[in-house]
Amino acid sequence: MTTLLSPEIDTIGEMTERCDRCGAAAKLEVVLTSGGDLAFCGHHANRHRADITRVASRIRLEDGFDWAGR
Template identity: 75%
Template sequence: MTSLLSPEITTAASLTDRCDRCSAAAKLVVTLTSGGDLAFCGHHANRHRDDIVRIAERVVLEDGFEWAGK
């Protein structure tokens, strides 16, 4: 299932998660429309921005992180 609406985007002072791809500090956490969460470092968040927007219900960005998908 794909999202037809833009995901809700919020910010948080800091994130404690680690990137699910490379284990670096997460800058973005995504709640998927299908359920569950994924965390991404800045590099992977920007690299996969189109896919994230397509499957996200909610996106939480760390304060100060400039995400290309915004």
């Protein structure tokens, strides 16, 4: 079950997306509660972890990525 305080978190094998902030390989993808999605490299995912969990309905992590927001 997904709530506003705890988005659903899935792990996937490999991401092909690029970070929407800097263009590096994405390690995390966010499906926004308001619609749409964003991808983040490891650096930006960890830096913006509080904002990500606040606006996400679902989060997908690349397998092996140790996200600080988890």
